[in-house]
Amino acid sequence: MAGTSRKAGREPHWDNVRFLSGTLVALGHAVEPLLAQADGLRWLYLVTWAMRVPVFVLVAGYFSHAGPLDARELRRLTESVLLPYLLLGLVHTVQLYWLYGEVRFFTHEPAWGLWFLLSLFVWRMLLPYLAMLRHPTALSVGCALAVGHLDGFDGSFSSARTVAFLPFFLLGWKLRQGLGERLLHGITTRCAAFAVLAVAAVGCWAYREGLDSAWLAMRAPYAQTAEAPVRDWAVRAAVLGCGAAVALAFVRLVPKRKLPYVSALGAGGLYLYLLHPPVLRALTTAGWLDWVGTWPSQLALIALVVALSAVLASPPVRRVARPLVQPRLPWLYVRTDGAGRAPGAERAPVRTPGPS
Numbered sequence: 001m002a003g004t005s006r007k008a009g010r011e012p013h014w015d016n017v018r019f020l021s022g023t024l025v026a027l028g029h030a031v032e033p034l035l036a037q038a039d040g041l042r043w044l045y046l047v048t049w050a051m052r053v054p055v056f057v058l059v060a061g062y063f064s065h066a067g068p069l070d071a072r073e074l075r076r077l078t079e080s081v082l083l084p085y086l087l088l089g090l091v092h093t094v095q096l097y098w099l100y101g102e103v104r105f106f107t108h109e110p111a112w113g114l115w116f117l118l119s120l121f122v123w124r125m126l127l128p129y130l131a132m133l134r135h136p137t138a139l140s141v142g143c144a145l146a147v148g149h150l151d152g153f154d155g156s157f158s159s160a161r162t163v164a165f166l167p168f169f170l171l172g173w174k175l176r177q178g179l180g181e182r183l184l185h186g187i188t189t190r191c192a193a194f195a196v197l198a199v200a201a202v203g204c205w206a207y208r209e210g211l212d213s214a215w216l217a218m219r220a221p222y223a224q225t226a227e228a229p230v231r232d233w234a235v236r237a238a239v240l241g242c243g244a245a246v247a248l249a250f251v252r253l254v255p256k257r258k259l260p261y262v263s264a265l266g267a268g269g270l271y272l273y274l275l276h277p278p279v280l281r282a283l284t285t286a287g288w289l290d291w292v293g294t295w296p297s298q299l300a301l302i303a304l305v306v307a308l309s310a311v312l313a314s315p316p317v318r319r320v321a322r323p324l325v326q327p328r329l330p331w332l333y334v335r336t337d338g339a340g341r342a343p344g345a346e347r348a349p350v351r352t353p354g355p356s
Helices: 012-034 039-047 055-060 069-100 113-130 136-151 157-166 166-183 187-205 229-251 261-264 271-284 295-312 317-325
Strands: none
Touching: 012 039, 012 055, 012 157, 012 229, 012 261, 012 271, 012 295, 039 187, 039 295, 055 166, 055 229, 055 271, 069 113, 069 271, 069 317, 113 136, 113 157, 113 166, 136 157, 136 229, 136 271, 136 295, 157 166, 166 229, 261 271, 271 295, 271 317
8 A cells, every 4th residue: 555745756646545535434434323314424425435445445456466475575465464453453452341341352353444454465365366367357256246145255354355345456456457547547537437426426315215235345145035146146246336437436536646635644544544443433432423413513523534534644643553554573584685585485497398
């Protein structure tokens, strides 16, 4: 998850996407307890779904590469994905005990929001092998549709979401392979992106009461509807298709130039994503949503979440939270050579064909 300024070698466009998407993730989590009582917030939750986690997954895919998993890459994945998963899981454990006296350790069942790290680890490990396939994205869509019928794929180790959100990860990777030149530039795609978001806004408002938000999470098998398996596939296919269209439209319309504050805060997009759940849990327990009801109060809640997001993505918070979000364990690993290989990891000998 890279990103701040051109001077630092970062891409402002993707930093802008990170911060805006991360803020929408925090906003979605903040308004979840109010969906049944606030039409405006429910509409906002539905219309921004694809701009939240699907976009975050897409960005992760965009900045992933399908090269071999050498010692350096495996160390990076361990330090930036698995170790933060364990450390932040302990933070959730301590907080739950402090607030409710509940003792719960998060190992196979990810804590709030941490499923993304487990899934990211699996996606990154699989990418070199998926890249060898002729049509990996189409295959991933088929798996995402079929996995809902397998009861063993649920919230454990984020298995259901790992398969269900894989198409978005591969879509992001495909953007980096050249697809992005056609989709993320040009006046035609810009107009199409505006149209997609307009249709999504109208559709989500019209069907805000009939849409079941559980279909968006894709964290569990399909409901037990053996008499209508085709409907389950059709609904998830629609979710994936509409999600991809809205996610691409959102990425297309986010400004590509460096924006004041937004681009700089985008470097802390992962911090914002990982740190906001315990903060929101503490605030919700303290009753900070009790005053939300009228339209002005809903707008005030949105403004407060944006401010909270800016704080969590700010450089001071990143410095304090770096040991949790981006820990380093230099004492645990041996030095690698310039090619990223550990000592003793020799290349396979090149066999020269002999005389026939």
